[in-house]
Amino acid sequence: MGKKITICTFIDAFGWEVYKRYGFLDDILPEARRLRTTFGFSSAADPSILTGRYPDEHTHWSCFYYAPENSPFKLMKLLSILPRQIFDRGRVRHWLSKILAKFYGYTGYFQIYSVPFEVLPYFDYLEKRDYFVPGGILATDTIFDRLYSEEIPYHCSNWRLPEKRNLEIAKDTINEGKIEFMYLYLPKLDAVMHEFGNNAPQVEEKIRWLEEQVREVKKLAEEKYDEVAFFAISDHGMANVTESVDLISQIDSLGLEFGKDYVAMYDSTMARFWFMNDSARSRITEKLNQCSKGYIVSDEELKQMRVFFEDRKFGEVIFLMNAGTLIVPSFMGLKSIPGMHGYHPDDKDSYCFIKSDRHIPEDVNSITDIRRALEREISNV
Ligand SMILES: [Zn+2]
Incomplete structure (x- = not known):
């Protein structure tokens, strides 16, 4: 039996409408299916993809939840007496988020955004753990838990690293030829569309760049492996504000x-x-x-x-x-800002997609179906 790899390229916020406008690798990934996202933000959608389940099962929904008794941010009240013009700046809050994450030992994505310091003590933060590693999700399991328990060698990008670095690492890993599954995480299109909206020239430019990069990854995999199953997926779309x-x-x-x-x-x-x-x-x-x-x-x-x-x-x-x-x-x-997601899942700009060089089964219509589509291709699972 030949050596097989299944590669899933995740492109944040690449909506179905944007895909219809600009296309994406239609020559090498001819199958495309519109997918319904889950209601909420990435904090709900990404766990839904990885677990193949809905938020009421995996229990991840919004980042901040009401927990006045157990809030880890009780001392943040003290910061509210500090001058607003300094401590409300984005960069200062980003920096403060990093310090807090370190202090609390959070390994997940943590941001206090613009939540006022006097409001924080009423809340707790959901994503304390990195759910891209085994054991990271609060309830149920993820595709990574399954790969880990079945000892199937895989690679998942480190979301803390820049996109370009993750592409380099992906290629190096493919070259080694040891893994059977790869989850390549490409989050930057989301930032471009938040900044410019969903139909700005910068969006097309970014999509064409992504096409080049992903094409290279696929080509390399086909050189190194006997069989390649290739997927491109997204978690939600983006609406113009x-x-x-x-x-x-x-x-x-x-x-x-x-x-x-x-x-x-x-x-x-x-x-x-x-x-x-x-x-x-x-x-x-x-x-x-x-x-x-x-x-x-x-x-x-x-x-x-x-x-x-x-x-x-x-x-x-x-x-x-x-x-x-x-x-x-x-x-x-x-x-x-010009672009935002987190609206009703039935809004046309909320839908996302799955693309592949494989046949996508008829029952794959929601981001919660992605896991099943991927696992079908992974040998021995
Ligand atoms: Zn976003």
């Missing part, structure tokens, strides 16, 4: 006290609320229902989207913005 809403001011105008009446997490495309009394609940709910730029997602719909959690740690009320509308400022960013 056309409007912003200052939701924080609208909620603040009710005169309720944060931490005493309610607690809120303002993600960029959704706002999540917890209530300490019924009056706060009804007044905030009423205010949200008056806002035409989004809607409160019902428990029934959360259940349908497989992101309902009985303990409500991700929110008692979840207000989702209409596609293209951004909460500005939010706890994720103080300014508007």
